[in-house]
Amino acid sequence: MSKTVALVGNPNSGKTTLFNALTGLHQKVGNYPGITVERKEGTLTLLDGASVTLIDLPGLYSLTPQSPDEQIARDILLGYRTDTAQPEVIVNVVDASNLERNLYLTSQLADLGLPLVVALTMGDTAARRGVAVDADALSRELGLPVIPLHAASRAGLGELRAVLASPPPAPPVRRWQLPTSVEEEAKELAGLLVQQHQLAPETAFSEAVLLLGTPVAPKTTRWSPEILAHLHGDHERLTREGHDTTTAIAEARYGEINRIVEHAVRRAETPPTTKTERLDRLFLHKFWGYAIFLGILAILFQAMFTWAEIPKGWLEAAIAALARGIQAVMPAGSLRDLITEGMLSGVGTTITFLPQILLLFLFIMILEDTGYLARAAFLMDRLMSRVGLHGKSFIPLLSSYACAIPGILATRTIESHKARLLTILVAPLMSCSARLPVYSLLIAAFIPKTTLVGFHLGTRSFALLTLQGATLFSMYALGTLATFLMAALFHKTLLRGEAPAFLLELPPYRKPIWRTLGFRLGETALQFVQRAGTVILALSTLLWFLASYPKAAPETPKSVALASSYAGKLGHVIEPLIAPLGFDWKMGVGVVASFAAREVFVSTMAILYQAESDDEEEQAKTLKDRLSAEKRPDGSPAYTPLVAICLMVFYVLAMQCISTLAVVKRETNSWKWPLFQLAYMTFLAWFVTFIVHLIGKAMGY
Template sequence: RSPLPERFWQEVERLARLWADRDLPRPVVARIVLDPTGSLQQLFLPDAPPEQIAELAAAKARLAQDGLPVPDLEPLARYQWIEKTLQGVVQRPAEQPAGATDRLDRVLTHPVWGVVIFAGLMAGVFQAVFAWAEPPMRWIDAAVQWVAQGVQAGLSPGPLRSLLVEGVLAGLGSLLAFLPQIMILFFFIGVLEDSGYLARAAYLMDGWMVRVGLSGKSFIPLLSSFACGVPGILATRVIDEPRARLTTILIAPLITCSARLPVYAMLIGAFVPQQTYLGGLFHLQGLVLTAMYLLGIGTGVVVAWLLKRFWFTGPTPSFVMELPSYKWPSVRTVLYRVVERAWVFVRFAGTIILAVSILVWAGLYYPHRPEEVEGPFVSRAQQLGRQLQSWLAQKPNSPPENEEVVRAKSALIELAEQLRAGQLPLESLLEEASFLLSQLPEESVPESFLRQIEQLRAELLGAYQRQSLFGRLGRAVEPILRPLGWDWRIGMAVLASFPAREVVVATLGVIFQAGSIDPENPEQMTQLQRRLRSATWEGSEEKLFNLPVALGMLVFYTLCAQCAATLIAVRRETGSWRWTAFVFGYMTVLAYLGALLAYQITARVGF
């Protein structure tokens, strides 16, 4: 005898008569009704007329009105049948002794203390993710820089070397830099999952997330997105209900990931005043940073509610799960999951990031016309060549010198003559001079001389940027960006940061002639911040950057979808470019409108 109620079988019989021409057995019709994914409907009713499909939806609605919601109906009915069957053959003591799992659950699933413990645990996890990942991230960066120096030493200046160093290695470095954070996060998630605690966390959050059409299973993917949106989107595979899974994928990119932090640090440090409140307890800069995180979370909640209200209509997805017993996590299982997910990230996101980084390099490099760009810089380069010749002539030999230093000096003598003669292209000569001087002992090279070379090179690179494809595109879109308080230079930096939003820091360093900027180097970041504060509109003394512009940029980068790896992850998990375009489109519109409101409101109130 079936454990499902008679009322359910009445609807099955009604549908079976409606689909009599298909000769479907009653159990198959029942499975079609109970299937929450719609896959059985597509299998057995691929060409059903709209009225038959509408009748199926009406049958489910009638069952829900009678207190028999689909798909909860089947597991609930089976558990009731099992309990009723066991009543006749199993005797239980009047009071069950509480086991270890029950005692832990009284605290860990408590409506108040459970949430407090979970919040503290997650805070510790994120602290560990950022603190533990810092050393391996430095090692990876050092390794990439070492390879880049080897390429610079082995190839002469030109497009090929620029492509390998600024395109391939830069893209590879941006990918590998996040790998330690992702592996550490997956390690903690694996430990919590294998121990049985993660199921309790999902249970705790279900009561909050059900209000916007999600379930507790959406919580962990969204939590993972704080480190990186790619693993967060991949983690949605645990969500069974298609609408809840798709909604989670569509809002995951709004969660503030670690790649946004360099942008936040640059803009907040440069333009938000260092004010404190309540005796130094609260810092304005910290409050603005917190506001950016809350803005991403709040926008995600609103978007999820709108999707449920107007697009993914229907009953809220149920969250029925069996809480496993607590146990010590298996080291082998946890490490296997870490390696597997890390490899998926490298294989999947790496190829896309690398390809897009090369495209961005091409947009910033071409058309490369030294004869049009370098003319105004020739006289300064000639003066620099004479200074270099004079310094080399006055610098006494300090034996013993190794072979590498001797070769560097010999090459510098030839290069100084080329600079003095005004030989083009100056860009490659200055790049080579900077590299050769780095081969000499640090104490022997005047700091002012190095700064002079770096300054001239930065200005020259800025001129090339203005002539590049992205520079021209930035000028073309400047009228659209004017209401945000941006000029073409900011627009160009935004366009160049499409593959990875943190690229905007380095791009602004080149555009505003601050040299090569490393977001992890506080001294270099301060140099860039000074440049931004002193930048003016072209042909005017009016400051380009101020607090309203900075707040607008913060809001834009909080809401925008400038991450190629995340968009490709959306494509992979949804199987549709349509949803990928939807994510990029709605987030770009939100980012523009948010930046517009932030700039216009703060500018009008006099900030």
């Protein structure tokens, strides 16, 4: 049986980077049972062939929890969770550039009585700030093994592996002391915890100190009524004696921490100006900070139509060649049609948008790993606080550009319940990567590549921003604007209250670790392909059946057969609801089908128009070409730039994601909020799209 080791540390201490460096591809990510808190486990093989199970616990500043993920980390360390064993060894990741703050958690971990190893990171950042940490002196003062690490260059990883392969180090002896009255109460409470709840003595003392350091007795069923009554009495008695237990415990710990730092740290008399400070003068500037932020976003959206176009073309060619190969070797019939017109057309068309989706994810990962994402949150706090959102809402909202589900889960770091709920309600309005195939298809087909900003170099012209890139940017801008407007509305009506104060740690700027980024990007690609091979494949098969049956007579034109199929009948039923938006019944089938997942709209269109084609030459056309050639019964184009814009606006604002609704239900523990979310977003999408179509028609488009 492998040893279980927990990686524990403050946020931005380099803990996750170390986890990725140690485990590489040998890790799995899921949620703890019954709660949407991410659970990351990995396997590390040591030099002697033994394996170690690493658990990457959520970042926390202390063992006094402020959020659900911090509560999970605390419960695992104290051995309270039945689904996760208490770790046998703790690796405490400590940021050398913020040593005093990080050692507070180290002090609490040392009290648990578990073998503890300190992994000292960010030594290079500390050096740039004029701070030198003597690891050997720090080890002597803490009474713990201290291993300097640099995960990016992998320096120190071998030494850490060697320590984990050795017999666990002995737990350190507690050196800090509480005031006499507080110390006596802590020991008495610890004795009761051992007696009534069979806790280990070290765990009991650690828990007693944590309970005494919390001003309000916890509302929990974990402890017996006698324990809670005793704790309440302790608080009253110590308060009467003039003790502020929270302050007393913190002062006792920091007194020992200051002594340790005095022996282990040397500081320059005049701290140098760091690269982070110089960059922040620009990136946090009142004008240039916002200009740079908008410029970065504009570059991203333009890049999606330039950098990703070549690999997208490769995928399209490969899928078309595969379809031709299948048609060449298989006899004509329903099975071949199912594979080529249903499975391959639906799944294949969706997969061609993988390069653009990966580019979006890579962009967000780079912003996060370099430290710029926290600066963007700082810049946006002033605007967000005016609509009732928390500054910490920005990172969940920006994460929702990739997918609303992790964005909603990221709201766990927001302490205010109202601000968290408000963020959850509006997060799906941010344009996620599932909308990107819809935008990309319609923009490529109906928006010209007109250059808006560019330059000439010799005889060559280079476009910095085209109308296509600007259109994509406008879709994301519309989603962001809708997010803020709806947040302001809900803040003034459903969720009234003062905007909470915003405190955010700004990490130093760092170079991304490309190996880690590559691994995370590979994970994202695998998840997308798995989704295409399961959800989209199943829906594509179902849609092909609905578009192909009941079978019409052989001489019936395919367009007529499609209109009389199950899919055609469904589309004609809902057509009166969507006709005011400029949509026909086929678009309606796509809208209904994509409720399971937004990107299914693309595969639905591919199946419907593939099934309608009468000859192989027509079927060989790309979906973009088939949409451009589609006509209404009166001979007018079914798709125009206005219709394309209306479809995109609808997808910007509509919910269209059953998985997101399920996560909102789990996070809010009620069906009230996801059903409300579905209702308001559907109405908002229909109403705004109707207005856009009305204005466009009035302008002659």
